[in-house]
Amino acid sequence: MPANILNLQQYRVLRVEETDHDYHVTAEPVDATSSCPHCQSDRLTSWGTREQVFKDMPMHGKRVGIHIDTKRLRCQACGKTFSQALPVLAENRMMTDRLAKWIGQQALKRTFTSLADETGVVEGTIRNIFRDYVNALERTVRFETPKWMGIDEIHIINKPRCVISNIQNDTIVDMLHNRNKDTVAKYLFKMQNRDKVQYVAMDMWTPCRDAVSAVLPDATIVIDKSHVVRMANDAMEKARKGLRAELPPKQKRGLMHDRFVLMKRECALNEQERLNLDGWAKNYPALGEAYRLKEDFYGIYEAGTPEDAMRRYEAWHGGISTEIRPYFADLIRAFTNWQAFILNYFDHPVTNAYTESLNNLIRVMNRLGRGYSFEALRAKVLFTEALHSHEHKRPRFERKREPEPVEMGHGLPDDAIGYGVPVMEKVPSMGSPETYGPHKHEKRDKNYGVDIPTLIRMIEAGEI
Numbered sequence: 001m002p003a004n005i006l007n008l009q010q011y012r013v014l015r016v017e018e019t020d021h022d023y024h025v026t027a028e029p030v031d032a033t034s035s036c037p038h039c040q041s042d043r044l045t046s047w048g049t050r051e052q053v054f055k056d057m058p059m060h061g062k063r064v065g066i067h068i069d070t071k072r073l074r075c076q077a078c079g080k081t082f083s084q085a086l087p088v089l090a091e092n093r094m095m096t097d098r099l100a101k102w103i104g105q106q107a108l109k110r111t112f113t114s115l116a117d118e119t120g121v122v123e124g125t126i127r128n129i130f131r132d133y134v135n136a137l138e139r140t141v142r143f144e145t146p147k148w149m150g151i152d153e154i155h156i157i158n159k160p161r162c163v164i165s166n167i168q169n170d171t172i173v174d175m176l177h178n179r180n181k182d183t184v185a186k187y188l189f190k191m192q193n194r195d196k197v198q199y200v201a202m203d204m205w206t207p208c209r210d211a212v213s214a215v216l217p218d219a220t221i222v223i224d225k226s227h228v229v230r231m232a233n234d235a236m237e238k239a240r241k242g243l244r245a246e247l248p249p250k251q252k253r254g255l256m257h258d259r260f261v262l263m264k265r266e267c268a269l270n271e272q273e274r275l276n277l278d279g280w281a282k283n284y285p286a287l288g289e290a291y292r293l294k295e296d297f298y299g300i301y302e303a304g305t306p307e308d309a310m311r312r313y314e315a316w317h318g319g320i321s322t323e324i325r326p327y328f329a330d331l332i333r334a335f336t337n338w339q340a341f342i343l344n345y346f347d348h349p350v351t352n353a354y355t356e357s358l359n360n361l362i363r364v365m366n367r368l369g370r371g372y373s374f375e376a377l378r379a380k381v382l383f384t385e386a387l388h389s390h391e392h393k394r395p396r397f398e399r400k401r402e403p404e405p406v407e408m409g410h411g412l413p414d415d416a417i418g419y420g421v422p423v424m425e426k427v428p429s430m431g432s433p434e435t436y437g438p439h440k441h442e443k444r445d446k447n448y449g450v451d452i453p454t455l456i457r458m459i460e461a462g463e464i
């Protein structure tokens with residue numbers, strides 16, 4: 001008899017045929033069905049067979065099919081007919097349980113087409129397995145609710161999506177398919193321990209603000225500096241374009257050439273650029289004023305308190321000439337409408353590290369996603385274990401000799417203590433080896449979500 005190349009103890013291998021691309025393994029269950037599943041009677045008679053083929057894990061680079069002559073049986077006691085029991089097979093999918101599980105895991109890293117090619121399973125089935133797998137992960141993978149939550153817009157697969165993050169840990173905790181009030185509100189409402197959220201940083205998007213105010217009424221909304229000063233840059237751009245119209249052709253070209261100087265912060269200009277800027281300001285005072293207003297607006301963010309910031313803003317606002325005002329109208333309107341939330345920043349600033357991470361993520365995100373739906377992409381990002389902050393990577397391939405020592409809460413933010421995180425208390429019964437093992441540890445380890453710097457690195461390396 002051929003050796004059990006399937007490595008499935010529940011089946012006896014009867015025959016193995018090998019072709020260029022496939023293994024065809026004929027097998028039968030070791031345990032015969034001996035009682036009726038309906039009435040438990042053991043008076044069964046044979047009622048024919050039907051040949052079934054179940055796909056299994058690819059082996060030696062070949063597709064594997066398990067051929068089974070499944071017995072039909074009839075119960076003499078209750079008269080019902082049924083098929084013999086086939087352990088470890090997913091009969092709805094016509095494959096082994098282990099193949100279904102493997103496909104689910106692999107589909108996070110690979111395209112459905114390549115999996116279909118390798119296993120011989122049709123793509124539609126792979127898509128269904130993936131969906132079930134993701135649903136199961138949703139139930140088991142639980143990210144910690146952030147104390148400092150970010151709600152940001154990122155274009156993913158041609159649409160603005162909503163990225164929910166943990167600002168202190170620099171992680172993503174979810175991605176929503178759009179930024180509607182309803183979508184955001186539903187998400188926040190379903191979130192476990194949502195009262196843990198104390199601060200929500202966002203851009204100036206009213207539907208988001210409405211959702212947060214409705215579901216998290218006690219959370220403080222903060223508008224990050226980057227979103228506000230960006231509008232000062234935009235105003236400068238509008239002024240440049242507006243004033244350009246009045247220039248003779250030669251100066252128009254020159255202004256086109258020097259537009260980067262106008263966008264730069266004053267402190268970042270080199271000597272030549274500073275000279276260029278002075279030239280423009282002297283010859284075209286309106287342009288000089290727009291630049292000054294842009295720079296002075298940045299200056300508001302040097303304030304130490306909300307009151308100081310408000311004083312600086314009022315002084316800034318009071319100094320705008322009628323000629324330049326229209327270019328800064330959007331910024332003034334935004335500041336007026338969002339004033340309280342913009343000023344909250346001065347009491348509760350968002351970390352630069354997070355703002356930078358997010359900008360980097362926006363930069364690389366469009367490389368991700370070719371050939372995937374948003375749902376598949378979201379699952380890839382959220383459930384790829386290698387990305388999880390504070391979860392253990394797959395262990396090295398090695399024999400275990402001694403129990404590994406328990407690592408104590410590495411990489412936690414400095415201020416982690418104080419929001420109820422990591423009292424990584426020692427297990428009282430230090431004597432037994434089970435208390436050390438990775439499983440025990442994983443259970444106590446909190447998962448903060450998808451580490452954004454690692455995600456960026458993996459996207460750039462083409463590993464996701």
Ligand SMILES: [Zn+2]
Nearest residue numbers: 036039075078
């Ligand atoms: Zn029966």
